[in-house]
Amino acid sequence: MVKPFSLIAVVAFATTLTSCFKDEALNNECDIEKAWIQVDNPDEVFFQPSNAELPDIESTKTDLIFPDLRPNSDVTALPVYFKVTDGATIAPENGSVQNFADGPVTYVVTSEDGQYNRTYRVFIKATDAGTTPDPGDPGDPGDPGKPEEQFDYVNYDFENYFLDPASSKFYVWSDYENGSNWATGNPGFKIAKGSATPDQYPSTPLAEGYDGAGVKLVTSDTGPFGVVVNMRIAAGNLFTGVFDSKSATKAPLKATHFGEGSYNQINYRPVTLAGYYQYTPGEVFKDKSGKVVEDRIDQGDIYAVVFRNVDSEGKSFYLTGDNVLTSPQIVALARVPNVVKTEGGWHNFSVDFNYSGELDPAILANYGYSMAVVFTSSIEGAAFQGAVGSTLLIDKVSIAYKK
Known part of the structure; x- marks a missing residue:
């Protein structure tokens, strides 16, 4: 069977285009690499366990969208955790409880050297009741x-x-x-x-x-x-x-x-x-x-x-x-x-x-x-x-x- 298309040239300088980069001793990158939601009752919140995390986040993405949660899941008090580039900090605090009911929550990642930052929006919502057949x-x-x-x-x-x-x-x-x-x-x-x-x-x-x-x-x-x-x-x-x-x-x-x-x-x-x-x-x-x-x-x-x-x-x-x-x-x-x-x-x-x-x-x-x-x-x-x-x-x- 013939393989499908692929466009893709070798991207020699992709990291310099998609990450915060500068030649200094302290790390100057400010990316979110992974995000996950941690709750006590995952089977009642997620349709499947893998929906609890966003692994290997593409460095060009600043809108992070989790798969919809089960109907009637409470999105007003959810802790979201992040893996950020070495030395970087994130605000609000990593793992802090946030309210996603009124729309995305904004997070700012600051590089270790303090010279760069990136703003991310995290979207979490529950599926509307009645849209998922049992x-x-x-x-x-x-x-x-x-x-x-x-x-x-x-x-x-x-x-x-x-x-x-x-x-x-x-x-x-x-x-x-x-x-x-x-x-x-x-x-x-x-x-x-x-x-x-x-x-x-x-x-x-x-x-x-x-x-x-x-x-x-x-x-x-x-x-x-x-x-x-x-x-x-x-x-x-x-x-x-x-x-x-x-x-x-x-x-x-x-x-x-x-x-x-x-x-x-x-x-x-x-x-x-x-x-x-x-x-x-x-x-x-x-x-x-x-x-x-x-x-x-x-x-x-x-x-x-x-x-x-x-x-x-x-x-x-x-x-x-x-x-x-x-x-x-x-x-x-x-x-x-x-x-x-x-x-x-x-x-x-x-x-x-x-x-x-x-x-x-x-x-x-x-x-x-x-x-x-x-x-x-x-x-x-x-x-x-x-x-x-x-x-x-x-x-x-x-x-x-x-x-």
Whole structure:
């Protein structure tokens, strides 16, 4: 099976761009690296134990969003603990009880040398009562008493996009007011071509989509930098999850965290992935070494995967570029076949999820599964193979599901 795309150039100076850095004897970094909630009755508060912590926090994130707690959980007096960079201090005090009922609580981390600080917002809320079905109740996913044609929908219209707040160099997308459920490899392209304008990045807004704004994904040349690191192309991409620049220098495929984050946890059974697309392959297909592959025509890729988001040790789990289609944690896949050249404007796609087995109702009710939705302009982008100029346009995507 062909691996999915991965954009990711080697980020040689990522730590200097995403952390507080200065050459002095005392530590000058001021990052939160990990956060967790500690309560006496975790089974009554969290849907699953792994929801109590946010491990390995990406250094560019300043909004920390915990998965929703169980309905009626008291969020007015919760102690949150943090692992900060060596020597740094945090205010309010680490582990102090805070009230999250009225919105996020602001924390300030100050470096050991006292010269730098970063402000974080921590979001914690309880799930609204009635939104999470209990196993066996009418309306549960797979309930035989519910008509087969009766579905609910998650809709992605891509209207909410804006320039990255930290750099103003490239676009990002989100379906939520706080935080983001979508990610791209644009941060890596910024390292390869720092002089590029926002509309020259691989993933950009499309002003006139099928209905309103859409997304334009273009396989792009990474220039001299890409030649040096043998990553000559950057496939345009958009996926639900997180791009982790800290991993990019060591293992590029590990930098794409498909389905990571509380926004991507689900308590419903996805049935169909649908939407609209156009695809135009680039003129010349090249392999990773830059050699032209005769008679090879590029393709795009559109798919969604459902997977178990906790591993055998009870730790949080997400998919990465090297296992997003092959991990044994995957329980369902919906993949559009043959995303090849289209003619005559927008084309509709609709493909059902293929399940390897039945979902566990108890796990589902406890948000024990996550979903990743993925689009890329070059199907072999993970191997840095494809055709510069390959273009995938996407709009009005939906997931039909049963509750």
